[in-house]
Amino acid sequence: MANRVLVTLLGAGLLAAWLLPFATMSPNRLASGQTVGLSEALSAWQVIALLALSAVLAVAALRRPLPRELAHRAVLLASLGLLLITLYSLGDFAQRTLVEKSPSARVSQGAAFWVMVFCCALAAIDAFQRASSGWLLRLGYMLIAGGSVAMLFASGHFDDLSIMREYANIRDNFSDQLITHLVLVGSALGPALLLGVPLGLLAHRRVRLQGTLFSVLNFFQTIPSIALFALLVAPLSALGNAFPLLGEWGVKGIGAAPAIIALVMYALLPVVRNTYAGLKGVPPATVEAARGMGMTARQVLWRVEIPLALPVMLSGLRIVTVQAIGLTVVAALIGAGGLGAFIFQGLGQYAIDLVLLGAIPTIVLAVIADFTLQMLVVLSKPAGTRR
């Protein structure tokens, strides 16, 4: 049977490449421009490479000619190759066309580009999930794909693209906001772990507290994020005004303080729940054996319960980290800064490139965090049971 997911993705990608514009050219940053098709934008070898890799995908999708595992590997490599070719071609097109144009002229990515990138990424992820490769090989694929894209950026290949020109304008501010974003995420995760892990332990040890604890945390989780940020503004500014010392420490209605508090509140439920679930998953006989051997309560916790609960606890951290990276974008609305600042600024000015400069790095951060923690989850499992 054919791989339906891959057939659909390949069909959608090819259809988009044929019908939709690959890039747009405009005289300046804000004006709308004229569209350029794939056949015009790409040089001959790029088109051939694109078609050849698509053919590999088509063969792998039918699966009859290739054994299953080999097909997954082929799809993974071909879709990553397609992704790189698509990115490279766009940068290459911008370099070639802008040579004789005015400095304010812009080349940006068109609809076909987005659909192709999207389809390639999904095909790669799908093959990644299906292939039964070990974690070391997975890490290798990720590093090669990520490394090639990073090298293209570093070599200045994309510098003529509109989005990179936008980036050049805000370069210093960008790194400041990126750091702010990471600091916000980090300062929310720290307290969330310091509070959440002991609370999860408490929920496991004191059965009566569970109900209350989980309903309070569930309640936080149901408040929409913008509402929670807004709700915190009033009490925090009152606090800051009432106690000037607190105000000096940064406790104010807007800025980092309400953002971090809200992020911690959202992060608590997954941390507590996964800590609780992890500890509950430790076989009672194992704990009884540990006590029967003469371990103290503390030794049972650190030598037996925590190591065995760690994979589930880290899964909680993974959920929370990805969630916090996304929620921090919204925190820009109450003046906390971070990559969300570009998104809202761009939306206000109708400057799509600026929006993308906020959005794309956020996605990349989330993907990296997700992948890294997934690796940690695998490594934290007892040796011999890993996969």
Add this chain to the structure above:
Amino acid sequence: MIELQGLTKRYGETRVVDDISLTVEQGEFCVLIGPSGCGKSTTLKMINRLIAHSEGKILVGGEDITSLPPERLRRRIGYAIQSIGLFPHWRVADNIATVPKLLKWPSSRIAERVEELLALFQLDDDGLQDKYPHQLSGGQAQRVGVARALAADPDVLLMDEPFGAVDPLTRDTLQAELARVHRQTGKTIVFVTHDMDEALRLASRVALLNAGQLVQYDRPAELLVAPANDFVRDFIGRADLGLKLLSRRRVEEYCRPAQRTRNNAIASAPITWQVDADDRPMALLGGRLGEPETARTVVNPEWTATPEMSMKEALSRMVWFRVTALPVLDVEGRLLGEVTMSGVMGHRP
């Protein structure tokens, strides 16, 4: 070695363990047995304070167990449960070394002790000590569990249905091994089970519990021939009492000299063994049910006995192969003597 005095455990109004007093002597193999919920596991776990007792006193080696911290007490008492009690994230060697590590033994002494125990339980195959519990067979995991309990060389070993989760064949091997280890080490063992055959096989004393009370505490044979009341009688199942008694007897107790001949001439005795030059039995002359007394039956290795075999098994072989006698062989296969049907009948079990 272990003394329970008026031991009681209450949960609210219910007395799960009710005023139990008994003494387990040094080197004794004491089996606690009874129907589910009779309090046998609770009694065991009170000895190492995994469960706190409500009333009464427990002395281990003459010392009241409440006189020292529970962790110190437990490190002095071996504890083995079903194989799921192994630590899944530690290798076999680390699992066995649990208590020595808690006692902060030097690492060279720990390594030595682990080697010793692996050898004692025939676990010293290549690389087995570096495996993780989920890579072991049920029987291996269970051996590791018992080895771990013995690691710090405790005088007392508590075992809570340790062979409950393994198949009958493996259980048989493990029981034989435990009996051997008990003979070799002379540990005092308290063992919980609900399997009467297991109890009769291993115990030097059986404590039969019902509804939290001690019904009878006696040697296995006494329990069989002199049950204290109807409950004991029902629990041990008197229907195959004779076989249960025989299961505790060994062939060597019933073995008597055999009549031999080098040729197939019928001797004066009703049963004669034809042997070869090395004294190995070739054939049985006579002694075959339903055949004339002169019949010659070639000895089949499946209907021979060894001195260590239980009489129950020997009798079973006689019945199955329809012979009235089995040759008893030594390790070399030479004829030591014979056990006969009439010998079984003429001997008070």
